[in-house]
Each structure stands twice: as C-alpha cells, then as structure tokens.
Amino acid sequence: MIGLKPLLSFICIVLIVLTGCGEKREKQEKPDxxxxxxxxxxxxxxxxxxxxxxxxxxxxxxxxxxxxxxxxxxxxxxxxxxxxxxxxxxxxxxxxxxxxxxxxxxxxxxxxxxxxxxxxxxxxxxxxxxxxxxxxxxxxxxxxxxxxxxxxxxxxxxxxxxxxxxxxxxxxxxxxxxxxxxxxxxxxxxxxxxxxxxxxxxxxxxxxxxxxxxxxxxxxxxxxxxxxxxxxxxxxxxxxxxxxAGLPKGILLTPAPESSVETKTPRIQIRVADGLHERGAWMLKRQQVFSDSIRVKLDGTVVPHQYLRTEDLIVVTLPKPLSNGVHLVETDLVNYYGNHSLPNKQWFKVVPPAAKLKLRAWTKTLPPDGASYVGITATALDKNGLPIADDEPIHAQTSLGRLAETESTSQNGEARFYLHTDATQPQSGRAQGESCLQRQISNHHHPF
Ligand SMILES: [Zn+2]
The missing domain is CATH 3.40.630.40 (Zn-dependent exopeptidases)
Structure with a gap:
C-alpha cells in the first residue's frame, strides 16, 4: 500500500497535464x-x-x-x-x-x-x-x-x-x-x-x-x-x-536652412527632436532618441558626427572643406518607440566671394554691320582658384556696343553674355565685367 500512493498521485498529475494539452489543442483548431x-x-x-x-x-x-x-x-x-x-x-x-x-x-x-x-x-x-x-x-x-x-x-x-x-x-x-x-x-x-x-x-x-x-x-x-x-x-x-509613437527628426540649426555661408568649413549643428517632448510631456529632459541610431548624411554620404547628449545637439565633423554650392543635410534618428525619422532634406549653400574674374571673347573682330554680336564668357573664381557656386548672379556692363543681357547666372563659375556691335562705333574695344559676389575686386578688362 505504501508503494501505491505515489503511483496514484503520479497518474493524477499525468491526467491533469493531458487534459490541459487537450484543451489547448482544441482552442487552436477552432479559429472561428x-x-x-x-x-x-x-x-x-x-x-x-x-x-x-x-x-x-x-x-x-x-x-x-x-x-x-x-x-x-x-x-x-x-x-x-x-x-x-x-x-x-x-x-x-x-x-x-x-x-x-x-x-x-x-x-x-x-x-x-x-x-x-x-x-x-x-x-x-x-x-x-x-x-x-x-x-x-x-x-x-x-x-x-x-x-x-x-x-x-x-x-x-x-x-x-x-x-x-x-x-x-x-x-x-x-x-x-x-x-x-x-x-x-x-x-x-x-x-x-x-x-x-x-x-x-x-x-x-x-x-x-x-x-x-x-x-x-x-x-x-x-x-x-x-x-x-x-x-x-x-x-x-x-x-x-x-x-x-512620435515622428523624430533632426533640425538643422547652423548653417540656417536655405541660407548662404561664405566659409567652406561651416559648423554644422543639428538639434535632435524625438517627436514626443514637443507635447510637453513629463519625461526626462534629454530627447528620447537612441544615440547610436543617429546618422547624418551630407549630400547622400554618411559623415562622422559627435552627439552632445546634454544639449541634444549633433555636431558634424567635416572630413574636408566643402565644395562651393548647395549641400543637403539628412538626419536619421530612432526614438524610444522605435520610430525612425521621416525623410527630411535640409540645405544650405557655400558661396565664397569671387576673387578673380576672367573674360574671354569668342572672337577678336566683328564686321561693322550693326547686326553681328560676340559671345563673352565670364569666369568667376574664388580665392582658391575654384569656380564660384552655381546659380549666383554675375553682372556685366560695357562702354561700347550693347549687351543682350546685363545679368547672367553662374554654372561651373561661368556666365555668358552677348555683345552686339554698334554700326557707328569702332569695331574694337574693351569689355568689362564685374561679379557682384565680391565687392573689392577691380573691374577686369579684356581686349577683344
Ligand atoms: Zn489591388
């Protein structure tokens, strides 16, 4: 008898376990x-x-x-x-x-x-x-x-x-x-x-x-x-x-979005926003963003950065001076709900002053017919001898003849002007140009 008791209790346990399994299986088979x-x-x-x-x-x-x-x-x-x-x-x-x-x-x-x-x-x-x-x-x-x-x-x-x-x-x-x-x-x-x-x-x-x-x-x-x-x-x-769950984002602080800066090594600072703090919630002061989720892309390429947690600020380390022109900044972040930032491209423009202006006339002589014209290419370079940013205005003026347009915009540092001859004027002279990007440069004269 002594040996039977433990056996009975064993059987009971087995039955309970089996019954439990049976119920579970039945539930799974009844998706209805x-x-x-x-x-x-x-x-x-x-x-x-x-x-x-x-x-x-x-x-x-x-x-x-x-x-x-x-x-x-x-x-x-x-x-x-x-x-x-x-x-x-x-x-x-x-x-x-x-x-x-x-x-x-x-x-x-x-x-x-x-x-x-x-x-x-x-x-x-x-x-x-x-x-x-x-x-x-x-x-x-x-x-x-x-x-x-x-x-x-x-x-x-x-x-x-x-x-x-x-x-x-x-x-x-x-x-x-x-x-x-x-x-x-x-x-x-x-x-x-x-x-x-x-x-x-x-x-x-x-x-x-x-x-x-x-x-x-x-x-x-x-x-x-x-x-x-x-x-x-x-x-x-x-x-x-x-x-x-909040839509986090990086907000470009400096350079100001859609602004122009003269320096090629601007301090790029981005403020971190978790998409939750703005609701005025009771939470830790620090933005609820995983710091190792931060990724900054400059013109589509990931660039190194430093994250200053106490200030919720990202400071980009520029691998080399920036080229002249528009630069796109994108920031990827993940907040503590796991939400990634919405795609958000912000831009600023590097516009160093022009230090040098070259003028080149496409031909040296023009027939004195009052109808011919000469194309003039103006090239504006910065102090490093590199073309100024694209889409910047270049103004031209002339002491003889007539320019079809007095303002053009730079592409690869170049702008084109068309000088029409005047039948009553001598057919040789000088063109002069000026880039409005720099203020000190003296007018550059080019004989044609
Ligand atoms: Zn369908």
Missing amino acids: EWHKPSQADFAIPPYARYLEGIKICLDPGHGGQAHLPNYKRGPTGLREAEVNLRVALYLHEFLTEVGAIVFMTRTDDSFVSISDRSKLANKNVVDFFISLHHNFFSNPETNYTSTWYHQDADDSRTSLDLARYVQQSVVDTLQLPQFPPTGLYSDRLVIPSGFGVLRQTKRPAILCEASFYSDPEEEQRLKEKSYNKREAYGYFLGIARYVA
Missing part, C-alpha cells in the same frame, strides 16, 4: 472563436489627436476599369476597385475628423495612372502614403492580411514602422482566420523592381492587402458597408498609434 469580431463602436481614441496636421495620401487601388471583363473581381463579380474606394472614403472620414490633412488619389471610379498617384504624394510632400487594396488567389480558402514595403528593409525603415502598426491593427480589426508567418513583405517578392506606386512615391509608402476577395465568404463580407468601415477603422487605429 477568433473570427467572430466584436462589434466595433468606432470610438476615436484620445491618442488620435496627434494626427492633427499630419499630411497623409490615401490611394484606393485601381479604378476606371469596370468595362474590363473579370478584371479584379470576386467569385460573384464584386470589383476590388469599389471596395478599395469605400474603405478609403471611410478612412478619409476618420482621419479628417481628428484634423489630419488627407489627399486622395481618387474619390470616384476613375482611372488614375500609377505615376499620377505617386506625384500627388510627392508634390504635397505628405508625411506618408498608403495604398489600399484587397487580394486575389486561386485557392478560394486563402484569406489573410498582408502589408508591403518597397525593396530592402534597410532602405524602407520609416515605411516599415508604419507598416507594422497598420498590419497589426487591420489584423486585430478584421480578425481573419489566417495569419501569415510575417505579414510584412517586400514588394520585390512580386516584381524585382517593386510595385510602381511604392517605387515612385518619394515619401514613406506602404500598400496593404487587407483581405482576399477571392474567398467567397470574404467577398460577401466586403459587400457590406459596415465591414468596409470596420476595415477603415483598423487602418485608422494603426495610423493613429504610429503617429502617437
């Missing part, structure tokens, strides 16, 4: 329990207020192709284009209600080219772009949500931040029975060069295939406006959560 979404009440969460002023381009996929037989249609003929549009219009309502600025690539069943869709986003410099679609597959049982980004994840970090939030929220809202292993896909999987609309959009851009209209049951649901609205609500929550 998940696929009974609770009624969405479409409540606007308080964090959606951070959408105010955010510029978003919504792109309902396709349109204007109803005349094409069987083109992107479900088993009973529901057109993907009309579902995409209904969802986008509901989403537009949710977003504008909280003050987002929304651009729609279409608001009716008209055809809009891929490049026109991207152009709308690029022209308006939107914060991000979302293309709304529904999927098709030959297997009628396939039905899940997927979100797509352009090309390589390394080059689409900001798009992926948005994609994660949208994917998760649409999944949670539609509660489809299937979930793919990742849910986030590169458009390279379908087309080597990626989806045209993501490739041509220069702002962070994603494309979401919310569900499969090729699934007969899903097609029936997609016909219902309340279901379309629920999908839009899923997008809305995802977008709102993404924006609530």
